[in-house]
Amino acid sequence: MALLSLQNVSKSYKEGASTVQALKQATLEVEAGELVAIIGPSGSGKSTLLSIAGALLQMSEGTVEINGMNIVHLSAKQLASFRLKELGFILQTSNLVPYLNVLDQLLLVKKMGGKVTKDDKEFAKQLLTELGLSDKFKKMPNELSGGERQRVAIARAFMNNSKVILADEPTASLDSKRALEVVKLLAKEAKERNKAAIMVTHDERMLQFCDHVYRMEDGVLTQQS
Amino acid sequence: MFLALKELKYAKFRYVMMTTIIILIAWLVFILSGLGNGLATLSAATLKNIDAEYVVYEETAGATFAKSILSENLQDDLEKQKNVDKVAAFGASTIAVGKTKSKDADSKEDVALLGVEPDAFFMPEVIEGEKLSYDNKKGVVINDTLKEAGYKIGDILLVANSDMKLEVVGYVKGETYNHLPAIFTVLENWRDYQYAAPGSDNDTDKAVQAFFLKAPNLEDPSTIDKAVKDVETVTKKTAINGMPGYKEENGTIMMMLAFCIVISAFIIAVFFYVITMQKTQQFGVMKAIGASNGFIGKAIVAQVAILSVLGIVIGIVFTYLTAKILPEGMPFDLEPTLIITYAIVLLIIALLSSIVSVRQIVKIDPLTALGRVE
Known part of the structure; x- marks a missing residue:
């Protein structure tokens, strides 16, 4: 069964008198261990799709099931705790908390849910080591390079051990060498840890690491490979 | 956190x-x-320092000292009232004193002359010198801030606009009244100043302005008003609020x-x-x-x-x-x-x-x- 499943999801915004159809009957399924890319031009509806899949935005029609749970009827408060438990976000660079060191960035996720145990700490260190950050535990975000920061963000997304990982333009501000490195790591972690990962990107060079590629154009989602 | x-x-x-x-x-x-x-x-300060719960005024005085005249003879009546532990009479005047008969305002001090019985329960502690006593009717104990203005024990103070003389016998600390440093004297002496003009005491025998009551168990002060003629009893707080400008x-x-x-x-x-x-x-x-x-x-x-x-x-x-x-x-x-x-x-x-x-x-x-x- 797919860990993340969007069935006939539509989203329309009211913009003045007219209604804008941002997403038209999108259907998408991601299995465990897969990295799926969504590409498309600006304004095509990629971020709308990601926001809906990430339980940040309510759809107008359709159903979203994450790890077997339908999220359509959850309240804002329930959604927050749902995101904390079931979803890992990798956001654009600079979305780390500026006043926390690398290790604390990861532990923050655990703090949000309650207490930090010794095992959590070990897990965080293990994740960071896998991502090549073993000597950066105590560094602040502004002491890291763009690539390192994004690797911390990946580690943070895996920290709560959720089944679904959502990445929003994770390579947006990286040069191609670093970008490739980051996506490679993301694909590797998703596979090894059996997660369902979606990545929204502009960058066609990253597609070599993805199991499936979807293209979004004017709100219509089509599978490319 | x-x-x-x-x-x-x-x-x-x-x-x-x-x-x-x-x-x-x-x-x-x-x-x-x-x-x-x-x-x-x-x-x-002097009123606040006084360890009393109630103040007794003349009924028509509206709880202000300057408007109130009572006879000191009421003291016995007040003492007999239930729940009243101690009673002491009080009178206050504002005067100017100097060490010489100078007309220069700078050489004089405005002070509050407070008349009390030397053994009154609220008489503040004398920190230096002697206590008030009837043996020396002209004796005063003065607030220690007057030291800075050059007044010492043994000095003779001339009261302005009067032929009255006072002798400094001791100091008290932190006693002010109407923003003025307080000087304490025996009631008899105070009366000589306050009611110097004939008839100004409304022919009251041994006139005073008010009585302080030490009566921690007295719940309703109006019982005093009923038992003693022509008086009004208020809490000390009311009395302080009744000070001019307070x-x-x-x-x-x-x-x-x-x-x-x-x-x-x-x-x-x-x-x-x-x-x-x-x-x-x-x-x-x-x-x-x-x-x-x-x-x-x-x-x-x-x-x-x-x-x-x-x-x-x-x-x-x-x-x-x-x-x-x-x-x-x-x-x-x-x-x-x-x-x-x-x-x-x-x-x-x-x-x-x-x-x-x-x-x-x-x-x-x-x-x-x-x-x-x-």
Whole structure:
């Protein structure tokens, strides 16, 4: 069964008198261990799709099931705790908390849910080591390079051990060498840890690491490979 | 607490500035209340010092000393009343005294001449020299601030506009009345000054202005009014409020303090609000990851609490340091209970003001985390 499943999801915004159809009957399924890319031009509806899949935005029609749970009827408060438990976000660079060191960035996720145990700490260190950050535990975000920061963000997304990982333009501000490195790591972690990962990107060079590629154009989602 | 402390440590400059604002506000509030309290004390220190619960006036006097004339003979009647432990008569006049018959105003001091029985229960302790006694009717004990003006034990004081002479026999401490240093004398002597003009005492035998009652068990003062003719008994608080100008003066000071506190509430609220607004994106990211409003709200309230407590404590230290360098004559009086009260008020205001910021967090849409430059 797919860990993340969007069935006939539509989203329309009211913009003045007219209604804008941002997403038209999108259907998408991601299995465990897969990295799926969504590409498309600006304004095509990629971020709308990601926001809906990430339980940040309510759809107008359709159903979203994450790890077997339908999220359509959850309240804002329930959604927050749902995101904390079931979803890992990798956001654009600079979305780390500026006043926390690398290790604390990861532990923050655990703090949000309650207490930090010794095992959590070990897990965080293990994740960071896998991502090549073993000597950066105590560094602040502004002491890291763009690539390192994004690797911390990946580690943070895996920290709560959720089944679904959502990445929003994770390579947006990286040069191609670093970008490739980051996506490679993301694909590797998703596979090894059996997660369902979606990545929204502009960058066609990253597609070599993805199991499936979807293209979004004017709100219509089509599978490319 | 985790987020709050980490951020305070990281953005030191910003939060040092914020603490400085709170320090300044706390300092201002404490200095103002200290000066206000000092002024109020100056105006009625002697009355406040008196360990009595009630004051008995002439019925028609409206609870003011200057308008009241009673006979000292009432003392026995009052003492007989149930629940009344001690009774002592009192009279006050404002006079000017000098050591020479000079016409120069600078060589004279305005003082409050207070007539009492030497053995009155409220007679303040003489810190130096001798006590009042009927053996020396002209003897006075003076407030020690008059020392600075050059008055010593043994000096003869000439009372202006009168041929009366007084002899300094001792000092008392912290006794002021109507903002003037108090000098105590025996009632008989006071009467000679106050009712010097024939008939000015309305032919009252042994006239005094009022009686102080030590009566901690007396619940209803009107029972005294019923039992003793032509008197009105009020609480000491009412008596102090009846001092000329006392209520108005206190009203002004309280008004200033109230404004100061209301304005500081706004300042603190606005500063924290602005700081919170700057972090909208950051909070958006945290909410996207799954932070609840409570988690972020707690961090903000904790921050406000830490900064406020720190600011207020430093403000208190500054206040006492300031009080030390204030000139001697400046009335400044701040009791610990008052400090604690205002400190708690300020803390509560700061915490309440953080609610404005917390409300703002609830409104932040986690979607802002996905805000992109496309």
